[in-house]
Amino acid sequence: MGWFRKNKQAAPPPVSKEELWVVCSSCTAHIFKEEWESSGKVCPKCGHHERLTAWERINMLIDPGTFREINSGITVTDHLKFVDAKGSYVEKAKEAREKTGLLEAVVTGYGRLHGMAVAMAVMDFRFLGGSLGSGTGEKIYLASCYALRHRLPFIIVSASGGARMHEGIISLMQMPKTCAGIAKLHKARIPYISVLTDPTTGGVSASFAMVGDINIAEPGALIGFAGKRVIEQTIKQELPPGFQTAEYLLEHGFIDAIVPRKEMKDFLSRTLKYWKP
């Protein structure tokens, strides 16, 4: 074999740009992927907190190997036999399941947070926009019941556009249902901490997400009741900059603290220590 011939088999596999770099969706900076992952998908340049999946969040907050999922079999129910212009709810739900590997827009369970046993519900925006379907509401309600039964502090991490239109009124009824679960915790003196992440709006912000003993938000998260477009159409004027952000809510007195992602676990642990079981 001539010295000038290339040995094709020995050539390293080409590495695509996408595999090495991540582009921040806020400041468009190119971040080395390893750095991106190790920072919990927070941009080191601008501090933008990228949305996390439910399992990424759980892994970040719960001690390794201690999380046990409950009610994992609960999934979508098509109460209305809903069909819109783009197809049926059944098909949409199926797509969401395939895309995310989840059966609903929330993962619930229990585990340890710096050694302290807690019950938890973590929403996943990728599943139909984290919308509050009957399965979502049921899982959150049952997780609050689990927390009540075992006297565990309850944490919900919200990420949701609000109600799930495809389930119509049944979706709306998940608001009182989840709040009924939270009310029982309040009465039993069991902590309920609400963590609001980007975005938390509509029927989720107007139910369990806003009534934590402590409401915590991630920096820059969109949090509000009505959609920006709806408000603009109603009042016929542009919205002020920074409207409906975590910082706006802090200023108006609706959240207790804005906590960066990398400090969230410690913050939760430190606050929960003030509870006497």
Add this chain to the structure above:
Amino acid sequence: MGLDFEKPLEELEARIAELTRLNADPNAHYDDEIARLKKEWSELRRQIYSNLTAWQTVQVARHPQRPTIRDYIKGIFSEFIELHGDRCFGDDQSIIGGFATLEKHRVVVVGHQKGKTTEENIKANFGMANPEGYRKAMRLMKLAEKYGLPVLSFVDTPGAYPGIDAEARGQAEAIARNLTVMSDLETPIITVITGEGGSGGAIGIGMGDVVLMLSHAVYSVISPEGCASILWRDGAKAPEAAEALKITAPCLLKLGVIDEIIEEPPGGAHSDPDAAIAAVKRALLRHLKRISRRKIAARRCEKYAAIGRFVKKQKAI
């Protein structure tokens, strides 16, 4: 001003009016014809109103002459002492309330207020409450609990107001807080959906132990127009969205979200407000007499926990 599907009725009305005018002539003999047309008119109206589509029902539920909470209060209660303000910010006229007496029952009433004239509607913000409205309702419900009075809540709103100030003062928190307070309220809550049950704005005072609904009222997670513009990408598809969302009383009864339908008079509540108000009064009295206070908050929570409960055996999607 009639609704589009009432056109055939208006045509008949015009003919009746014309014949009545001609009949003024002493030589005219239109009495039988007029009587026949009047009978035809009421039969036609009955037919139209018993076959309304979901979208037509929305039009009836939003009818400007539909009785408002002020009409219900006047027609149902022998006394009403209005109480004002949320003790934090102001007095929202989109939700009103106070002490009221229904025969021998003393109650606390809260409800959305719409107006019939433009002036009234501006004052009531078209029934779209701000956070202080929900907080006033919460204060009155807690007062009811303290005084051992049942709460009667009247729902009629396009939705909670979507505005900058509403957000700044915590619209989401106000509704969420009400849901949590109602979950724990140790006094009966009887809710009547009288017109539009607009999403979070409706449930914000509507978490009843018993939920009654007028036969041409609607109750929905989103307005048909809003749903159409999102899922159909065309607000004009509201009639389709209205159908798909299952927002009419019979659908909601089947879904277990409401407990009872109060029949409206043949041409809708706006055609005969007194009859509609009397029907609501009868239903309220019946429920006030039989509702038990025993473990009422726990039973309320159980009722709502059961809505949309996951059933394993069903065909999974």
